[in-house]
Amino acid sequence: MSINRLRLDFTQAIEAYLRYAPRLPQVPKDAVPTKTAYVDNLLAIADQFDLIVFDAFGVLNSGPTAIPGAVKTVATLQAQGKKIAVVTNDASSSGEAILARHRRRGFDFDNNSLISSQQFIAPLMGEHDEVAVWGAMAPADWPFDILPGRIEALGADPALYDAVGGFLLIDSDSWTDEQQALLEQSLKNNPRPVVVGNPDICAPMGDFLSVEPGYFAHRVADASGVMPQCVGKPYHHVFEEVLRRHPGVDRSRVLMVGDTVHTDVLGGLASGIKTLLVHSGGFLDGQDIEGVFARSGLRPHFCARAIGHGLEDDAGEAAVSPACCDA
Structure with a gap:
């Protein structure tokens, strides 16, 4: 990554998402939950779902390293027989390169797991x-x-x-x-x-x-x-592809997990699936979560600090070269 890459602070970013919201997919008001259930972590609600769809940045990793607890959480879900999908808007890398970086972080994803906007x-x-x-x-x-x-x-x-x-x-x-x-x-x-x-x-x-x-x-x-x-989240292409790859899973048993309201939550709601927003280590880290919901007119079904909050003792999750980054 270029050291001169342009950057935004949170205020600039959220103002941009709010300003451009009319250009994004629109969610019927009755598809937005009236309340958000705050839970400890993803495992607390995993029994309600058969297919769990992860955003990468801010959920599985922040920059080059895995978010603490994420590797253990995904491995636990896989051991429980849950179907896993990873959706990424990183169009700059091949699927093979993205999977390789996730594997170096400790995640065990296969080719069928990854859906990239690039395709x-x-x-x-x-x-x-x-x-x-x-x-x-x-x-x-x-x-x-x-x-x-x-x-x-x-x-x-x-x-x-x-x-x-x-x-x-x-x-x-x-x-x-x-x-x-x-x-x-x-x-x-x-x-x-x-x-x-x-x-x-x-x-x-x-x-x-x-x-x-x-x-x-x-x-x-x-x-x-x-x-x-x-193409990419929050647009329909990636969500349709997730459901196409898992035709036997009822839409009510699918959960989208992300760290942004206007990409992950909006895309999930527009596709008629449940949503979980995480806010530690990602876009919303340290922010007024309910304030963001009020301003955007959107909210997820569930909210947690991180998918593996309370499971942060995975020593191997950050074992990746700082020079490598990915979605």
């Missing part, structure tokens, strides 16, 4: 046959060959922004305000498709919140009027 980018690109060349928010060494068509990494050359037929917002690790200004101006002058592979506004990275592609996508819409097309 939905190509189908969305396929809806735009008119685009011969895409410009990408991503490092030049990103594996563009996994996606269809010709793709050019966007840099400092204004001519490239004007030459491409559409834009892919995938990885904002090295994105700058100067590049953002070029993108916005080019789209003002000539509106074209914008596909967003990671609609997150921010992600917890241990001691800071990194700015993610979704934040820049909303700025694009503000500046140019071009509405980006997004």
Whole structure:
């Protein structure tokens, strides 16, 4: 990760989520629980569910390390025969790389467990046959060959922004305000498709919140009027894929576990499944949780400090190189 990556504080992040809420999937009022049950940890309610869907950042890990108690909790659920899914908006890494990092943290996930927003980018690109060349928010060494068509990494050359037929917002690790200004101006002058592979506004990275592609996508819409097309939480693609992979599980027995109201909770509620919000080690760490619920008009069915609160004696959970990070 670039040491110069743009960052947000909590106030900036929550204001952005609230400001852009009308662009996100909408939840019927009767789908929002009237009260939230506060529980010790995930294991306290696990008997109510057969399939548990985890967000990664802020739930399983914060930056490069596993959140204390998370490895033990997931292993306990697996021993109980629970079905596990991990959904991530990290479109910057292959599924194999993401799984490898989770395994180094101590989690035992297989290929069927992981659902990444990256897998939905190509189908969305396929809806735009008119685009011969895409410009990408991503490092030049990103594996563009996994996606269809010709793709050019966007840099400092204004001519490239004007030459491409559409834009892919995938990885904002090295994105700058100067590049953002070029993108916005080019789209003002000539509106074209914008596909967003990671609609997150921010992600917890241990001691800071990194700015993610979704934040820049909303700025694009503000500046140019071009509405980006997004895949990943809270949009329907990942939730439909989870349910497709587990056709024998009743929707009432599915739980979405996340650390943000406007991605994990909103996406779960919009998909008609139960939700658990965690608030220690993630986006909401140390914040007024009920205040966030009141301002957003959304709330989860359950809330806990962490999925493994009270089980934090897993010595091996942080055994990962600080240079490695992932969703």
